[in-house]
Amino acid sequence: MFCSHRTLPLVLLSIVVAGCSTEPPQETASLRAINASLDSPPLDGCFDDGSIAFNAIGGQNLGTVYGQVVASASTIDFVLDGNDCAEPFIVSADVTLAVDTASTILLLNVFDEIEAILLDDDNSTPAAGMTRLRFVHAHPDGPEVDINLSDGTLLVDDINFRGVSEYVAVDAGELVLQIRSGAGDDILRTFASFTAQAGQVVTFYFLNTDDDTVSPGVFFTRDVE
Numbered sequence: 001m002f003c004s005h006r007t008l009p010l011v012l013l014s015i016v017v018a019g020c021s022t023e024p025p026q027e028t029a030s031l032r033a034i035n036a037s038l039d040s041p042p043l044d045g046c047f048d049d050g051s052i053a054f055n056a057i058g059g060q061n062l063g064t065v066y067g068q069v070v071a072s073a074s075t076i077d078f079v080l081d082g083n084d085c086a087e088p089f090i091v092s093a094d095v096t097l098a099v100d101t102a103s104t105i106l107l108l109n110v111f112d113e114i115e116a117i118l119l120d121d122d123n124s125t126p127a128a129g130m131t132r133l134r135f136v137h138a139h140p141d142g143p144e145v146d147i148n149l150s151d152g153t154l155l156v157d158d159i160n161f162r163g164v165s166e167y168v169a170v171d172a173g174e175l176v177l178q179i180r181s182g183a184g185d186d187i188l189r190t191f192a193s194f195t196a197q198a199g200q201v202v203t204f205y206f207l208n209t210d211d212d213t214v215s216p217g218v219f220f221t222r223d224v225e
Contacts, residue, residue, distance in 0.1 A: 027100075028068040029071040030102040031069045031095070033045055033105040034062060034064075037111050039111045042061065043058050045078050046077045054076075057107075058107075070097075073096040076105065078093075092116065095118055102120075103118055104121055105118055106138075123223050125224070128198070129198050130171060131199075131202060132170075133168045133202050134165055134168070135147050135168075135204050139210075142209040143209070145210075146184045147180075149170075150178055171196075172196050174196075175195075177218075189217060200223075203223055204219075205218065205220065
């Protein structure tokens with residue numbers, strides 16, 4: 001019998017077509033990587049066995065889509081793109097992935113001090129007519145800030161660098177996000193309008209919170225379409 005294999009984009013994993021193996025299917029988890037270190041060169045992420053988990057993230061390619069990986073404990077080492085998973089490692093992330101969960105390896109800080117943290121993602125379906133938003137403060141020199149809608153609605157209070165908010169449910173529609181001072185009275189930055197669609201889960205990564213002349217200031221991932 002002919003057995004074919006395929007790879008998921010960006011996160012690489014061979015999947016044996018049913019009928020080609022008598023071994024029980026492996027239990028899996030969803031994993032992706034985001035490189036929010038703006039001065040980082042592209043990096044590859046490598047599993048313990050030397051295989052590539054993530055390819056060339058950073059620069060113009062800030063992150064990957066979710067891919068299915070074996071649910072287990074492992075270390076993922078990040079190296080310069082094209083380094084064939086050989087030392088020296090730039091930064092490493094210890095990950096323990098439970099079955100049927102979703103996680104994000106987030107790289108942040110300036111490249112000389114780059115660090116990796118693992119985020120537990122909650123991609124459960126929002127209530128009808130709602131969008132769920134999460135916010136990550138990834139600006140190393142940024143102050144403590146609040147995150148508001150342009151109408152003044154407070155979404156996140158007092159978030160610092162490395163801070164990751166809880167998920168916030170909002171009505172679907174056109175949203176304009178603002179960064180305000182920790183006291184909430186000074187508007188530091190207003191971002192372009194964003195369309196929040198019903199049923200989606202979205203994570204925003206703030207790369208610059210306090211200077212309209214610096215771009216990009218924010219990027220986002222639609223975690224659930």
